[in-house]
Amino acid sequence: MARIIGGIGTSHVPTIAMAFDKGRQKDPDWQPLFKGYEPVAKWLAEKKPDVLFFCFNDHATTFFFDHYPTFALGVAEEYAIADEGLGIRKIPPLKGHAGLARHIAKSLVADEFDLTIFQDLPLDHGLHSPLTMMWPTKPDWPGAVIPLVVNVLQHPLPTPRRCFKLGKAIRKAIEAYPEDLKVAMVGTGGLSHQMIGERAGFNDEAWDLEFLELIDRDPERLAEMTIEEFMRRGGNEGAEVIMWLIMRGALDERAKKVHQNYYLPMTTAMAVALFE
């Protein structure tokens, strides 16, 4: 049977991909970020999950507001890399796991999560800016991804509670898949940042550190919060951390945080955390 071996929470800031692509690993401005991902990359290299289940958001790249899904699950064998305005990153196309993804789709709909299903669409930095920090691209990706695209752009957003419940339903679906697969959950986004309005540039390190504690010890507290509270405490765009709750909901309740890194160089607090 398939099983979930752990989870990763990570920011998906586009400049992470830029720093990676420009080879800034040793640059003192970026080294604290790269160092923070090393234990996660090592864990993945040792545990060798077959699939990373990625909870992330598209940035009005592939999905546009003429029809905007709340939760959209990718069920394809392969995903192209999206052009976000600067051309396409020079990384291999992403491998999907259609069998497991289709099974999850059926299981979630049976569990009353009425998802949008997509295939043959390119994916943006929301997924692959953190991915290149954790998985090698050469000679090819070592495994497959299943993308779950979450609306955190156009309000109304799904509630934190709904995200947490969806995570639990994803766990149930994965554990019922007959093939012997190792799956790691990835929840992306945040931490505190606001890109718009007079409060653009807002951060709150105290809230970020509290969030990193609560997602480990008391995710139920986070699930009780409203989107408005998340926006007030973490900035308008910082509310996207609700996607970590999907990841956390899919983990064993006894899972513990075993690594954490926090770096706030510019406009967005960049964090990574590992749970097993």
Next chain:
Amino acid sequence: MSYVFDLERSAKGLRLNRFLHSLTDAKRRKLFLENPEEAMKDLSDQEKDMVRRLDWKAMQDYGASFFCLEKLARAKGVSNPQMVAHFRGESLEEFLKTRRVPGAR
């Protein structure tokens, strides 16, 4: 003023956001850079004017999604810290002084 991108703002900004989003297509981007008036022909005069002036704040107030504005910024070589500084009413240099690692961009 609330900057939450809700269904009302999304409806108001739809035509402008559609244009901004179209810049993810390399052919549309090339057309915009070489012949901006042709690329913007479906926009209203007010929308064209805001795009020509790269007035990030005016476009935001009008109903542009930040994530659609990013597509125009990338096409024109403008960084996110430059946009954020503009929203705050600061120069890039003033904004960078408020950051912990001004070189990380």
